[in-house]
Amino acid sequence: xxxxxxxxxxxxxxxxxxxxxxxxxxxxxxxxxxxxxxxxxxxxxxxxxxxxxxxxxxxxxxxxxxxxxxxxxxxxxxxxxxxxxxxxxxxxxxxxxxxxxxxxxxxxxxxxxxxxxxxxxxxxxxxxxxxxxxxxxxxxxxxxxxxxxxxxxxxxxxxxxxxxxxxxxxxxxxxxxxxxxxxxx
Numbered sequence: 001x002x003x004x005x006x007x008x009x010x011x012x013x014x015x016x017x018x019x020x021x022x023x024x025x026x027x028x029x030x031x032x033x034x035x036x037x038x039x040x041x042x043x044x045x046x047x048x049x050x051x052x053x054x055x056x057x058x059x060x061x062x063x064x065x066x067x068x069x070x071x072x073x074x075x076x077x078x079x080x081x082x083x084x085x086x087x088x089x090x091x092x093x094x095x096x097x098x099x100x101x102x103x104x105x106x107x108x109x110x111x112x113x114x115x116x117x118x119x120x121x122x123x124x125x126x127x128x129x130x131x132x133x134x135x136x137x138x139x140x141x142x143x144x145x146x147x148x149x150x151x152x153x154x155x156x157x158x159x160x161x162x163x164x165x166x167x168x169x170x171x172x173x174x175x176x177x178x179x180x181x182x183x184x185x
Contacts, residue, residue, distance in 0.1 A: 012161040013168055014039075025156050033104065033132060034145050038166035041095055045145045045163055046070045050082070051131045056105055061097040069130075071142050078143065105131070112137070 014022060019039060026035045037043045037051075043065065050067035057064070070081045085092070097105075108131065115135050116123045124137035132140045149163045 012159065012165055014159065014161060014166070018159065022158065025152065025158070029148075029152065030134065030140070031145060031148055031152065033108070034140075034163070035149070035166065036101070036104070038163060040098070040101070042167035044068075044167065045142045048145070049130075049132050049140055049142050052129045053109070053131060054129065056097065056131075058097070058102065058106075061102070062094050063097050063101075064094045066092055069139065069142060078141075080139070080141070 022035060022039075026032045029035075034045065034048050037048050038045070041063070043051075046068040047065050049069040051063075051065070052067055055064045055066060056062075066085065068083045068085070070083075071078045072081055073079075112133065116128075116137060119136060122136065124133070127133050127137060127139040130139055134140060146163050150160075152158075153160060
């Protein structure tokens with residue numbers, strides 16, 4: 001029996017100039033935060049959606065990745081799956097809270113409080129501890145990130161990459177370097 005040859009997947013990446021263009025295009029878009037977190041911190045979409053306010057330490061200037069939210073098809077319907085652990089032990093990590101992200105997150109914290117006040121009883125109270133919610137307090141779904149990302153790329157004539165590919169230039173060197181430096185101290 002002859003087995004079919006395995007096709008090794010090669011991810012596409014954006015280089016610095018392409019990333020800058022991507023950031024401009026997503027500025028003000030509901031995916032702006034996801035694109036920034038995926039590109040700068042190498043977060044997976046499940047980690048972005050699972051990011052909770054308790055993971056942000058504004059004093060120590062860190063972000064700890066420890067929760068995930070995924071979607072799975074169960075009985076013909078998509079179901080949200082919430083986990084208090086990341087994909088693997090290596091995925092449990094603490095990253096530096098960079099100044100620009102501290103500003104973005106502080107602004108987002110205030111905006112969510114304003115939206116909650118404005119929308120009153122219409123505001124969804126189920127996801128108050130999560131960061132990545134819409135203006136009504138509803139958690140952004142992981143599949144929305146994938147779908148909307150592709151729509152915006154096509155609409156703007158950008159090179160086709162998977163959302164997941166945004167993390168690859170970052171992950172290999174930066175996360176390992178920061179975590180090894182953090183363990184030394």
